[in-house]
Structure formats: structure tokens, C-alpha cells
Amino acid sequence: MNRLFHSPLSPFCRKVRLTLAEKRIEVELIEERYWEPTPDFLRRNPAGKVPVLRLEGRVLSESQAICEYLEEKFPDPALMPRNPEGRYEARRLCAWFDDKFHNEVTSKLLYERVNKKVMKQGYPDSKNVKMGAQKIKYHLDYMTWLLEQRRWLAGDAMTLADFTAAAHLSSLDYISDVDWNRSAAVKDWYAKIKSRPAFRTLLADQVPGFPQPSHYADLDF
Amino acid sequence: MNRLFHSPLSPFCRKVRLTLAEKRIEVELIEERYWEPTPDFLRRNPAGKVPVLRLEGRVLSESQAICEYLEEKFPDPALMPRNPEGRYEARRLCAWFDDKFHNEVTSKLLYERVNKKVMKQGYPDSKNVKMGAQKIKYHLDYMTWLLEQRRWLAGDAMTLADFTAAAHLSSLDYISDVDWNRSAAVKDWYAKIKSRPAFRTLLADQVPGFPQPSHYADLDF
Structure with a gap:
């Protein structure tokens, strides 16, 4: 197994x-x-x-x-573009979210609010939380800029870059730290991803001490 | 150009x-x-x-x-193995050095000692330097363990994983923060990489305020 x-x-x-x-x-x-x-x-x-x-x-x-x-x-269904330029762009954005977004937002919000409590490492550092809440706006705006030119983050097909971004945003959405009203483009993009069968496993998650907010698993937000 | x-x-x-x-x-x-x-x-x-x-x-x-x-x-000369298992291992080790080694060692030694001075951000935090000096031993031991089973870090051919590791270690070697006597296997591996024509550009680097130590560009250490 x-x-x-x-x-x-x-x-x-x-x-x-x-x-x-x-x-x-x-x-x-x-x-x-x-x-x-x-x-x-x-x-x-x-x-x-x-x-x-x-x-x-x-x-x-x-x-x-x-x-x-x-x-x-397991190349089917494909999550990477066929041409080197497309793959480059998908990989660049995977790194953007796993490195930059992670350092500036995920670690400042999710790790402060949830991981510290779960790991019994004390209380959230309010300076970090404030910084993360500020920085996520910039990232949502960057995503909006991309999505105004493309159907998906890395181009006209869904790729691993979309899953990487959705992985970070969905964790933050579990603690209600994403302002979906900031960008219609990002909200539409997330609604498309969230309604995929692959997303069901994430929507079923329950973390003790952190009840799932009602909008989290709602496909219409 | x-x-x-x-x-x-x-x-x-x-x-x-x-x-x-x-x-x-x-x-x-x-x-x-x-x-x-x-x-x-x-x-x-x-x-x-x-x-x-x-x-x-x-x-x-x-x-x-x-x-x-x-x-x-530009597939020739190849820096990635031909089979998916080999490429997985090369990518895993690239991430090991760019993420784990970077967080535990590079950022604690190089960024404290050099970047802070160059960026006029104050003095090195001795707690970080101490932690980095401690952690690099563990990483050199992990490399030794790998090199006892393989000619290069990710297998029997040189890959991007070797360049990634050498990139981090060579920057630390510029500030004399690598104890090459800890492991004969790692020292031999680095001597092989260092003598490649591709390495010449790195050996010519000069950073104002940080004179190049004599062993740095010496192919026999």
C-alpha cells in the first residue's frame, strides 16, 4: 500500500x-x-x-x-506544460510560492497561529502576524496580474504552479486568513481549483483545536 | 549578449x-x-x-x-540523470542544499559574517554563527555517507546536485568556514569539482573587505 x-x-x-x-x-x-x-x-x-x-x-x-x-x-493527466518555456514558468512559480510566499506569508500567519500552538511553542508573535497579513496582499495582487493575462497561473493550462499556490492559500483559508474579496480574478481561480475532485481530500481536513470555518469547504465560498 | x-x-x-x-x-x-x-x-x-x-x-x-x-x-553535457529515479534523487538533493543546508548553515554563517556587513545591517549574531558551525558538521557527515555509496552525490555521474552542494560550500570556503579535514570523501569530491574548467569563474571572485584566503583557489587546497 x-x-x-x-x-x-x-x-x-x-x-x-x-x-x-x-x-x-x-x-x-x-x-x-x-x-x-x-x-x-x-x-x-x-x-x-x-x-x-x-x-x-x-x-x-x-x-x-x-x-x-x-x-x-504518471504523465496523465499532465501537470507540467509540454515545452521547456512553459515548464520553466511553472517551476518558477512553484518556487515563488514554496520559497517567497512561504517565507513572507505562510510562515508568518499559519506557523504563528497554528503550528506554534500545536507544537506547544508559545503564542503568536503579533509583529510576524501583522507582517504576513500585509504581505499576502502583495502576493494576491501579483496573482491578479498574472491571471489577467492567463487562464491559469503559469499559462493557459492548469499546472503544478496552480496546485502549489492553492496548497498555500487553502491552508491559510482554513484559518480564515485570505481576503477573497481583494481580487475577483483570484477568487474565480480558487473556485475552479476548489471544485476539482482532487481537492476533496483537503476540504475534509479537521485540525483539533482549530474548527473548520464554514466557508472553507463551501464550493461557492 | x-x-x-x-x-x-x-x-x-x-x-x-x-x-x-x-x-x-x-x-x-x-x-x-x-x-x-x-x-x-x-x-x-x-x-x-x-x-x-x-x-x-x-x-x-x-x-x-x-x-x-x-x-x-542545452542537454549536452548532461547535468541530470536519464531515468526518473535518478532525476528524483538529483532534485531531492538540490532541495536539500538550497533549503535545509541554506537555512541551517549558509544563512547562519555566510549571511551573518558577510551579507550583514556588506548590506550595513550590523554585526554577526554569535548565536547564529555558533549554530551554523555546529550544523555544517552534520551536513558534511551526511555527504560523507552518500559519497561512501556513490561516486557523486546523487549517483555515479556528476549532476546538478553536486553543483548545488559545491555552490554553497564554495561560498563558505571563501570565508574559511569549511573544515575539509572532517571528511576525506568530501574533500576528494570537492577537489574533483574544483578542478573543472566550469569552476574557474568562481575561483576568480574577489569581494571587497573580504580578501580571498590562499587555499580558496588552490586546486590542491
Whole structure:
């Protein structure tokens, strides 16, 4: 049985979950308290992070490397463009969200509000939360700018870049930290992604101590 | 003319410089003080980071996306394995160094000691420096473990993973922060990389205020 060791609100795990679901690869989800690593877990991934995917006997880590591998082994339906320029743009945007958006927004909002509580590391740092709330506006505006020129973030087809962005935004949406009224273009884009069958697994998540807000799983917001 | 906007000791720029040189793509190097971004620079890359590559009329950013693009457009000599499993392992290790090693070591040593001074952001935080000096040992040991099983980091051929690791280590070597005596396997590996023609551009770097140590460009250490 294929297994994904994950944490429900981790955007890196969500990106892999979306990719697996889109490609109809069945996995058993196993929640991992990676901040209290067991020797077993560290043996699976010396980096001590989630996601870790056990697939057909192989143990895989690092979300982008996993998704690229899944794309190469299970090319249908495609999540990467066919030409090098298109793939470049998809990869650039994956890095944009996993690096820049992650540092400026996800780590400032989600990690302060949720991870610190779950990991018993104290209270949110209000300076960080304020900074994250400020920066997300800039990122939503950047997405709007892209979506005014393209149907999807990296071009005219949906790609891994859309899943990467949706993975981060959906985790933040779980704690009601996305202002969907800021941009009609981004709201429409998210509604399209959210209604895909692949998204169902994310909408079913429940995190103890953080009840799911009513709009989170509502396909019409 | 192709141009790379870069900063000499940035490991992300070095990774792209190594890849360009290995594939014999000529570029003009332009130093960018990215921490004082000009409107021109931000127009080239809204992320406000280096490297930015202007190649055949296209403007490219994000080092991993750039290197994957170069690999696809200029496949010879190859820097990625031919099979998906090999490419997965190369990508996993690129992420290991660009993410984990970067956060635990590069940012704690290089950014504290050099970037802070160059950017006039104060003095090194000795707690960070101490932590980085501690963590690099663990990473050198992990590399040793890999190199005991393989000729290169990701397998039996040199890949982008080796360039990524060498990019980080060479920047730290410029400030004498790598203990090459810790591991004969890592030292041999670095000597092999360092003697490649592609490495010459890095060995010629000079950073004002940080004189190049004598061992840095010495191919026999």
C-alpha cells in the first residue's frame, strides 16, 4: 500500500496530496507529528520533514522532487506544460510560492497561529502576524496580474504552479486568513481549483483545536 | 549578449554560473546590489532576488527553474540523470542544499559574517554563527555517507546536485568556514569539482573587505 506521511495543514503536503489525487494514485494518509520525530521517521527522511511518500517500495521526500517524479512516472493527466518555456514558468512559480510566499506569508500567519500552538511553542508573535497579513496582499495582487493575462497561473493550462499556490492559500483559508474579496480574478481561480475532485481530500481536513470555518469547504465560498 | 545579474558569493548565483560554464554558454556577469533594488531590477524580477538571467531575449529567475531550463535547452553535457529515479534523487538533493543546508548553515554563517556587513545591517549574531558551525558538521557527515555509496552525490555521474552542494560550500570556503579535514570523501569530491574548467569563474571572485584566503583557489587546497 502506498502511504503519505503528512501533516494536514502543511502546504508542502497538500501540494503532493493534490498531485496524487489528480493523477488518481491511491495512498493511505498517515499523520506525522514531525516536530517530535521518532527514529523510524528520521530513517524514512533524514531531513526530518513531511511530506514523505512511500510509493511502490520507494521512499520519497521533498515536495517539488516528489511532484516532478510523479509527473514523469504518471504523465496523465499532465501537470507540467509540454515545452521547456512553459515548464520553466511553472517551476518558477512553484518556487515563488514554496520559497517567497512561504517565507513572507505562510510562515508568518499559519506557523504563528497554528503550528506554534500545536507544537506547544508559545503564542503568536503579533509583529510576524501583522507582517504576513500585509504581505499576502502583495502576493494576491501579483496573482491578479498574472491571471489577467492567463487562464491559469503559469499559462493557459492548469499546472503544478496552480496546485502549489492553492496548497498555500487553502491552508491559510482554513484559518480564515485570505481576503477573497481583494481580487475577483483570484477568487474565480480558487473556485475552479476548489471544485476539482482532487481537492476533496483537503476540504475534509479537521485540525483539533482549530474548527473548520464554514466557508472553507463551501464550493461557492 | 546574454547577461547574468548576480552577487559573487550567492550560492544560488554560483549554481547557475557553474551550470552555464559547464554547458559553455557565454554570459556577461553583472553584479547586482539586490538589497538596494532599483526599479529596473524589480522590473526584471519582481521577487527582487538574484540570480536573474537574460538569455536569448528571455528574462529568467529562480535558480532551480533556470538550471532545469538550461538542462532542457542545452542537454549536452548532461547535468541530470536519464531515468526518473535518478532525476528524483538529483532534485531531492538540490532541495536539500538550497533549503535545509541554506537555512541551517549558509544563512547562519555566510549571511551573518558577510551579507550583514556588506548590506550595513550590523554585526554577526554569535548565536547564529555558533549554530551554523555546529550544523555544517552534520551536513558534511551526511555527504560523507552518500559519497561512501556513490561516486557523486546523487549517483555515479556528476549532476546538478553536486553543483548545488559545491555552490554553497564554495561560498563558505571563501570565508574559511569549511573544515575539509572532517571528511576525506568530501574533500576528494570537492577537489574533483574544483578542478573543472566550469569552476574557474568562481575561483576568480574577489569581494571587497573580504580578501580571498590562499587555499580558496588552490586546486590542491
